[in-house]
Amino acid sequence: MKTPPVHYLHKRVLRLFMLLFLSSFTANINLSMKTDSDITSPFNMWSLDGHFEFKDTQHASRDFGNRFQFPPRAILRPESISDIVMTLKHVYEMGPSSNLTVAARGHGHSLQGQAQAPGGIVVEMESLKDQEMQVHVGESPCIDVSGGELWINVLHESLKHGLAPKSWTDYLYLTVGGTLSNAGVSGQAFRHGPQINNVRNLEIVTGRGEVFNCSSEENADLFYGALGGLGQFGIITRARIDLQKAPKMVKWIRVLYSDFSTFTEDQEMLISAEETFDYIEGFVIINRTGLLNNWRSSFDPEDPLQARSEGTLVTTEIHIFYVVSIRSLICGVLRQSTRL
């Protein structure tokens, strides 16, 4: 048999490669176009109060930890609860084969990518401002807020009525839904419990796009599942938070220890004793100059001084809150100092 000339073989191989290359390219385009339009077209057809962002999605692919970067396919900026309901219903109806995940994002202060949805939809909760915050005064005061509200705004609104939430985080630029999905811990937790212990009701949109009100009496499983549930039981769209009288003044005391056992003994005593302080917290700090101003510090694992125990101190930070007049304040301080 006559063998074909070499240049003819080269041509055939080249043509085959070209065909393979082009077919795989077309397949990729079709796949991505199909998936994109599956996702975007129904959303674009609805009259949403908010909108979808498909292009500028970079910031939702990061969080405070900056360790994992997974861009979502889209960001939903909801301006009403029905925006969230429609989206979740649609994703649910697409079924598991769509592999589409949805994550609520509060202020994005997670450290491990918890608020990310790789290739999915990130719901930016801070856009959800369809209802005003509402304070209920009376014997058992509380405030109704959006799940995307920052705690700093909750504080400002409550203070207008001389009230404040019972339990806090130290840092207040976190959202209500974000910390209620974790725990929300600070120096009042020893007395009132974390923030998840100081919530009366939640409004939640579940993965099927259904809206439930829940509390310890109504849909209690969902209520307790969502509190500290890392967003796995639905999206918290509204919460009713317990309030108390806001302190007018605070006495702030910091005690330094170089011995860890004495520190823990004192902490246990302070936490378990009746009627001591309103706020107790402990920190590890670096034993260096400027201690008084540098009351919190972070550690550099490369620094040998910091790694040694003599390089560190521990501190208990304690506060007494006063909601009373200056006269009773002085009596209170005297009482406290004699007791201690």
Ligand SMILES: Cc1cc2nc3c(=O)[nH]c(=O)nc-3n(C[C@H](O)[C@H](O)[C@H](O)COP(=O)(O)OP(=O)(O)OC[C@H]3O[C@@H](n4cnc5c(N)ncnc54)[C@H](O)[C@@H]3O)c2cc1C
């Ligand atoms: C500088 C800094 C200071 C901090 N200080 C404290 C502190 O003092 N005390 C403390 O306890 N923690 C503290 N944290 C941790 C912080 O509370 C958590 O990381 C919290 O989840 C961040 O809230 P976020 O609004 O940024 O939520 P995100 O990081 O955006 O989300 C956190 C998780 O909650 C889910 N989620 C967000 N919103 C909702 C919603 N509406 N419904 C359902 N799920 C939702 C997300 O999907 C994600 O799983 C701090 C973090 C940082 C970076």
